Amino acid sequence: MTELNFKGKEFVYNHHLAVPFRPLMPDESKGIGPVALDGNLIIQGDNLHALKALLPLYAGKVDCIFIDPPYNTGNEGWAYNDNVNAPMIKEWLESNPIGIEDGLRHDKWCAMMWPRLRLLHELLSDTGSLWITLDDNEMHRAKQLLDEVFGLDGFVATCIWQKRFSPSNDEKFISTTHDYLLVYAKEKEVWARGLIPRTxxxxxxxxxxxxxxxxxxxxxxxxxxxxxxxxxxxxxxxxxxxxxxxxxxxxxxxxxxxxxxxxxxxxxxxxxxxxxxxxxxxxxxxxxxxVQDGVVPQTLWRHHEVGHNQGAKQFLKKLFPELDDVFQTPKPLELLLRVLQIASSKDALILDSFAGSGTTAHAVLEANRRDGGNRRFILVEMEDYADRLTAERMRRVINGYDFKGTLRTELLRERLIWRTISNAGELAHKVEAIENLHGHEYDRIKKEVKDSELIVTGEKTVAERAEGLGGTFTYCTLGEPVELDRILSGETLPSFDGIGSILFHMATARAFDPSAMRPDDFYLGNTEGQHVWLIYKPDIDWLKTPESALTLSRAKAFAATDPDSRHLVFAPARYVSQKMLAEQNVPVEFVPLPFALYRIDRS
Structure with missing residues (x-):
């Protein structure tokens, strides 16, 4: 397979392994409902560190990933901030933000995306899919990166969505009215692809x-x-x-x-x-x-099916009337609803690590409202608007929001082909039926012909509050890195589940299940015939006592819980050799703290 080479690739190739684990720090005052790390999440922080923080709980569990990264047009002012320990990368950090004159901006974009794609791949379930929106600036390079991360067999399709309904006369050469959606699946043959309703x-x-x-x-x-x-x-x-x-x-x-x-x-x-x-x-x-209830999705998505950028921005202006300058490039809600129709079941977990204005989370709640589903979302946004825009959008969408203006609901969209024109009476009867059925729900029913389509819209003037969709979410930031080397010195003492979730994931490459954990017994959980234990308390004095060591009697007690399985025990010290455990047929392997993480990582 042909690989994409870019400047700095050798430095970032395994950078995701060196990124430290950081705990998720809930802020109950900024969320809605009780704190729940297994529910809807909005995380403020660098998305590379946030993805690493999610691994212990969500590795292999995400059903659909949608990301809208910087298009790298040269006009966005994005910055390359990854702290890679290499002189060239350090030099890059001093030349931010990245502009059109930067001759290495494409290399920097690839270096930024590579470790994130590696972590996203780890988070994705075997039946999950990744969707990434881009334009011509980086689409071809992104496809080569994804081919390398997912393998050639992981490629599903390149969808084209019409982001504008009319050309821009400001364009110098040809007006670009579309963007791309690259679609990859971890295991394409078992990807749980859904159908879309017939038009x-x-x-x-x-x-x-x-x-x-x-x-x-x-x-x-x-x-x-x-x-x-x-x-x-x-x-x-x-x-x-x-x-x-x-x-x-x-x-x-x-x-x-x-x-x-x-x-x-x-x-x-x-x-x-x-x-x-x-x-x-x-x-x-x-x-x-x-015939089946829906049709196989096609690669061409038109604006009247999935919305357009102008409509998305107009919606944000209505949602945030107090802001003069809202998010400049929001994705339309209908676009995300189409992705969810194809890529998610009713109980799917959806991740967006370039959350922006929060359209993905809004679409998840709207999809749940429409079909009674229980989808969950995880959003990650590093910019300072994570609270005041991304999370605030969800607060308003969940609780309802003050609104003065006209709410519009499309009731009919009919393409005016010869058949519909020749049966104009039948079409008029259809419109009349809509007016009779829905007229009492709206202040007026608007009928107009646009771009060879008849569009019937219900309009309602609202001067108080728009109804909320309901739901909850937990708002988190990222805590200080968990540095195992500093545990025994007492400089940092994470909680049992904080360090345990990291060690469990690193030892098993599986997500940690907090419900299986028993801190009083030093038990973390099990997977594939192996139990994982951690002899640890966040108490420096206790860690210095013999109680924190693995002994023969304790090893036998651990093994007795399931004699036919292997047992991996993390502990600061031991009073029994691995040789003695083998001689006595005790299926226990000792891994020392604080070096346990690095030992597992190297293996």
Whole structure:
């Protein structure tokens, strides 16, 4: 596989391993509801450190990752801040922010993304997927990075979404009206990909011109482009019922069905010869009730399906009327809802480590409202607006918010193709039905034609509060790094679960389950036939006593809980050798603190 080489790659290749673990520090005053690290989270801090902090609890558990990193246009003023111990990187840190004149800005972007993609891959579940929005500045480089992290088989698709509904006349050459969504899956063959609802255009293909009791149907080809030499058993005459005429496929084609299946199709009334019954070639009737509930997603996403940037910014202005300058490049809510339709089940965990204005979390709550789901979100934002914009958006969306203006709900969007125009009476009846059904819910029903589409919108003037979606979240910052070398000196003494979650993950490469932990017994948990123990208390005097050591009797007690499994014991000291444990058939392995983390890391 061809690899992408960029300046600094050798320094950042394994940098994610050197990033220290930091505890999540909840701030109850900034969240909604009780503190819960297994619920919705908004984390303020460097996303590289935040992703490392999430590993002990969430490794292999995230179902969908959506990220909207800097596009690296040269005008964003983003900074490369990773503290990599290399002279060249140190020099980079002094040349922030990164602008259009920086000849190494693409190398710096790759160096910034590489360790983050490595950690995101670790957090993703085997059935999960990663979605990343970009434009032409870095899309091709991002694909090469992702090919290397996920493997070539991890690539799913490059989706194109129409971010503008009209061209920009300010463009010098050609107006760019789209961005990209790169999609990768950890295990593509088992990726839990969902279907999306059929569009009105797709549903229009189904009708019931012959009054069939089985309901609406669409016609499908009865002819295959295979030749009679390739499929001789499918080249035979069939009889047209209206006049008994014998119909043959052309010499260069055959019927899609065998003689036996054709007879069955006739018996079931599935062969359609047109309204007059005189078509030269029949069609197959496929009923709407028989097809799957949705359709396979396509790679082209249009603005009227998934929203556009202008609409997203207008929404933020309504949500934050007190701010003169809101987030400049928010993603539309509908875009994230489409991603969730495809990539998440009702109980999925969604992660966005470049959270920005918080659209991802908003979409999670909106998706839950629509289908009764229990999806959870984790947002990470390092900028100072994490509290005043990202988290504040969620507070307002959850609780409701003061609003003065017009709330609009789209009730119908109909593409004006020839068929709809020729059946204008039917379309007018459909609009009239919407007015009768929903008229009492809105102050007015607006009907307009835009870009060859009829759009019917319910409008309601609100002068008090918009209704909230409900929900909770915990707001966190990142604590000081957990430095195991300083434990025995007493300079830093993390909690039992704080250090235990890190050690458990490093020893097993699995997420730590706090509910399995028993601090009084020094037990952390188990996975794949191995139990993990930690003899530790956040008490420097206790750590200096014999009570903190692994002894033969304690090793036997640990092993007795499950004699057929291996037992890994972290402890500051031991009074029994590994040789003696082996001689007495005690399946216990000792790992010393404070060097345990580094020993596991090297292995």
């Amino acid at each position: 009105r255009e797709q549903l229009e293909l189904y009708s019931n011109p012959d009054g069939d009791a089985r309901g609406d149907w669409a016609s499908d080809n009865y002819v295959s482009n295979k030749s009679k030499n390739e499929r001789p058993n499918s080249w035979f005459p069939i009889t047209r019922p209206y006049d008994g005429k014998e119909i043959w496929p052309s010499p260069t084609a055959v019927w899609r069905y065998s003689r036996t299946q054709h007879k069955k199709n006739v018996a079931e009334g599935r062969v359609w010869w047109g309204e007059a019954g005189l078509n030269d070639v029949p069609r197959f009737k496929r009923f709407l009730s028989e």
